[in-house]
Amino acid sequence: MASPEFNLAFEPSYGQAVPVAPGVQRITVHNPSAFTFHGTNSYIVGHGSVAVIDPGPEDEGHFQALTAALAGREVTHIFVSHTHRDHSPLSRRVQAATGAQIVAQGPHRAARPLHQGEINPFAESSDLDFRPDIAIEDGDTIEGDGWSLTGVLTPGHTANHAAFALEGTGILFSGDHVMGWATSIVAPPDGSMSDYMTSLDKLIERHDRILLPGHGGPVRKPISFMRALKTHRRMRERALLDRIHAGDRNIADMVKVIYRETDPRLHGAAALSVLAHIEDLVERGEIETDGPPALLGSYRPATRR
Numbered sequence: 106m107a108s109p110e111f112n113l114a115f116e117p118s119y120g121q122a123v124p125v126a127p128g129v130q131r132i133t134v135h136n137p138s139a140f141t142f143h144g145t146n147s148y149i150v151g152h153g154s155v156a157v158i159d160p161g162p163e164d165e166g167h168f169q170a171l172t173a174a175l176a177g178r179e180v181t182h183i184f185v186s187h188t189h190r191d192h193s194p195l196s197r198r199v200q201a202a203t204g205a206q207i208v209a210q211g212p213h214r215a216a217r218p219l220h221q222g223e224i225n226p227f228a229e230s231s232d233l234d235f236r237p238d239i240a241i242e243d244g245d246t247i248e249g250d251g252w253s254l255t256g257v258l259t260p261g262h263t264a265n266h267a268a269f270a271l272e273g274t275g276i277l278f279s280g281d282h283v284m285g286w287a288t289s290i291v292a293p294p295d296g297s298m299s300d301y302m303t304s305l306d307k308l309i310e311r312h313d314r315i316l317l318p319g320h321g322g323p324v325r326k327p328i329s330f331m332r333a334l335k336t337h338r339r340m341r342e343r344a345l346l347d348r349i350h351a352g353d354r355n356i357a358d359m360v361k362v363i364y365r366e367t368d369p370r371l372h373g374a375a376a377l378s379v380l381a382h383i384e385d386l387v388e389r390g391e392i393e394t395d396g397p398p399a400l401l402g403s404y405r406p407a408t409r410r
């Protein structure tokens with residue numbers, strides 16, 4: 106089985122509300138980067154009175170574009186997939202302007218506590234001030250005017266990541282958990298590989314028809330795509346175990362080999378991704394280290410096997 110078929114064809118149409126499904130519009134923020142592709146997608150759901158999903162970063166241009174697209178329509182709810190700064194901060198301003206209630210799994214939190222001496226590489230990119238008005242639980246449905254959205258909790262990219270299913274349409278707003286243009290970043294301490302894999306399985310079993318992600322275009326064959334994502338992660342894990350069995354002891358050496366075809370500017374992120382796999386492998390008893398798994402830790406094959 107080959108790697109997932111990523112789709113890099115995407116026209117951001119910055120500032121425009123692009124119809125992507127009946128009753129669903131997408132507005133892409135002008136914040137392109139190696140991590141955000143062409144930018145963050147905000148979605149407007151409904152006709153008369155609407156929900157906004159992932160208002161985006163604190164960005165004046167985007168706030169103006171969103172306000173223009175809403176064109177006087179009532180906003181009753183603001184859904185937030187997770188608390189990275191490219192998704193959640195503008196929720197406060199949209200709320201101040203509209204009085205809408207903010208719906209999310211919860212405030213930002215890491216998947217595990219920080220180890221002694223560990224610094225959180227995501228402290229800067231996380232929206233630590235975020236507080237939802239409605240803490241949505243798995244399976245909770247919020248009814249709006251002609252739409253209802255159900256929370257599908259999908260931890261992994263962040264501990265508080267949620268996808269939202271638009272009932273009766275087969276549409277799932279998948280946030281940064283599943284995106285068509287690239288794999289999701291899963292990096293400790295905010296992210297957890299075992300949670301991510303469990304969340305992938307959960308979505309595969311749902312049989313949604315189409316995913317509308319936080320970056321890039323729709324994922325139109327979600328099941329085969331997500332199965333390929335799983336295979337891709339398992340292959341990475343296998344490559345990592347092979348490196349450890351071949352004698353590599355630290356993450357930097359493993360990254361050099363496993364990510365030799367990746368832009369070196371992304372090697373820092375790659376190292377965190379390797380750490381995420383390593384945490385999972387240590388947990389499952391496949392490899393060993395001294396103390397908690399860390400970026401600068403030393404790793405060896407498990408002796409008991």
Ligand SMILES: [Zn+2]
Nearest residue numbers: 189191281319
């Ligand atoms: Zn994002």
